[in-house]
Amino acid sequence: MKKIIFSVIAFIVIVSGFLFSPWVTESFAKHRAINALEEQWKNVQDGSGFNCKNCGFKTSEKVPFGRKVVIEYACGLLPSDSPEYHKKKEMFISFFGIVN
Structure with missing residues (x-):
């Protein structure tokens, strides 16, 4: 019985850690997103x-x-560097650091 309770508590703690993923900071996510787009178009x-x-x-x-x-970001040769020619992209950075 104690093993089951310990296993359930351990599972809850692990899932909570992934749910809140405090290691995915704004700085980390920013660098992952920028690097992913640059890698895609390199x-x-x-x-x-x-x-x-x-x-x-x-x-x-x-x-x-x-x-x-x-x-x-912007793509291709632009007639002018105006925001109307820029594109915005929303990306998800997972708790593993994978960019989607």
Whole structure:
């Protein structure tokens, strides 16, 4: 009986740790999101990136099992560096550091 109670408590503690995932900080999620987008476009000659005015990390929100991040970037040759040509992307950084 004690083993079952201990197992249930251990399970609750582990799931709670993953649920709140305190190790997924805003800084960690920001770097993972930016690196993931740069990695996705690294071999594309006229790809996407953050070399535009006010591009990069925008917001971050703590959610269950990770963090939600919004980044702004631009793709291709732009007629002007204006926000109307920029794109925003919402990404989820899981408690394992996986970017979706």
